[in-house]
Amino acid sequence: MAADRPETRLAPYTRLPRAYHDRHILHSSVDAYGRAHWLLTERPPGPGRLDAPCDVLVVTIDDGAPHETRLTAVLPRFPRIEALPDGGFLLLGTRSRPSDRRQVQVFDAFGRPTHAFRVGDGVEHLLADETGALWVGHFDEGVYGDDELSAPGLSRWSASGERLWAYRPVPGTGWISDCYALNVAGRTAWACPYTDFPLLRIDPADALRVRRNPVRGAHGLAVRGGRVVFFGGYGDDHDRLADCRLTGDSVEVVAEQRLSRPDGAPLDRHNRIVSRGPRLYVQNGPCTEWWVLDLA
Structure with missing residues (x-):
């Protein structure tokens, strides 16, 4: 961590x-509407897996009220959770073989399983x-494995399991080796x-815009207007905030700070x-709280 970087503190969120x-926390996420969700089980899971097909509890916090x-x-896999706009949920196993047709389980608003499908091995990011x-978004073991669904590195799917878009290089870019950071806002992805x-910016019409970027190794990013802030990096830059300005074809670093907990x-x-x-x-850890940095 660079000692001369000023500090920015996260704010408590929920x-x-x-x-x-x-309960034992299997996973937690924040959805497109700012609701936080925890996936809980009464018994501790085995290494990477639940013991058997079982029931689990989702606790949703919306404006401070639990549901x-x-x-x-x-x-029986160690799942990630994502909420759907209709009140349903989906659970995804990050590792998957081509023979696994139930990598993604979709549940309705009453918690009942409705259907399942597969999106490829080595999932790093899942955002509805x-x-x-x-x-x-996929990490390198998925991209370079023997799985055609993972090979693009980034794709968009319908909740019914249809692949709607997959990344392909355009002038100024190469193939994705690992999708380090992914931001989804409205119907636009960064x-x-x-x-x-x-x-990369992918708009609702699937048009891909590319900007050169000097910031290396970030695992999170926030975007507002002509401003983007990258979070993270290699080694001592793990808590770096790179505050940047967007130009027509590039990203320009304006300032660097370090991000800390609210205290x-x-x-x-x-x-x-x-x-x-x-x-x-x-x-x-222990993953019972979410904090936020809000550019707005």
């Missing part, structure tokens, strides 16, 4: 009520937009992939990050 702290949804017949379309870390304590080197438009949500 937390899991203490009544649920005896429970019990999901039934969850498959305001229409329910799913943006999926991504910053390894190896050259260009800033000023340093962040862990490994954080759970959700990027949504002008907001960057950050979570450290």
Whole structure:
């Protein structure tokens, strides 16, 4: 961490009520409407997996009020959760073989499983937009594995399992090796992939805009108007904030800071990050709280 960087503190956002702290947290996320969700189980899972198809509890915090949804017949894998606009949820296993046709389980608003499909191995990011379309970014083991669904590195899917768009290089970009950072706002996605870390913008019509970017290794980003802030980096830059200005074809760094917890304590080197438009949500262990940086 650069000692001369000024500090920016995250703000408290929301937390899991203490009544649920005896449950085991499988995953947590923040959806397109700012609602936080925790996926909980009564028994600790085995390494990377639940013990068997079972029921799990989703606790949603919306404007400070908790709401429970019990999901039934969850498959025995260590899942990630994402909320859908219709009140339903989907659970995704990050690792998947081509023979696994139930990598993504979709549940209705009552917690009942409705259908399942597959999006490819090595999932790094899963974000639903305001229409329910799913943006999926992959890490290198998925991209370079023997899985055609993962090979593009970034794709958009319908909640019914149809692939709607997949990344292909355009002038100024190469293939994605690892989707380091992904932001979804409205129906627009922003991504910053390894190896050259260009800033990509995919609009609702699937038009891809590319900007050269000098910031390396960021795992989160927030965007508002002509401003983008990148969070994270390699080594001592794990808590770096790079505040940047967007030009026609490039990203220009204006200032660098370090990001800390609301009380000023340093962040862990490994954080759970959700990027949504002008907001960057950050979570450290034990993952009972979400903090936020809001450019607005």
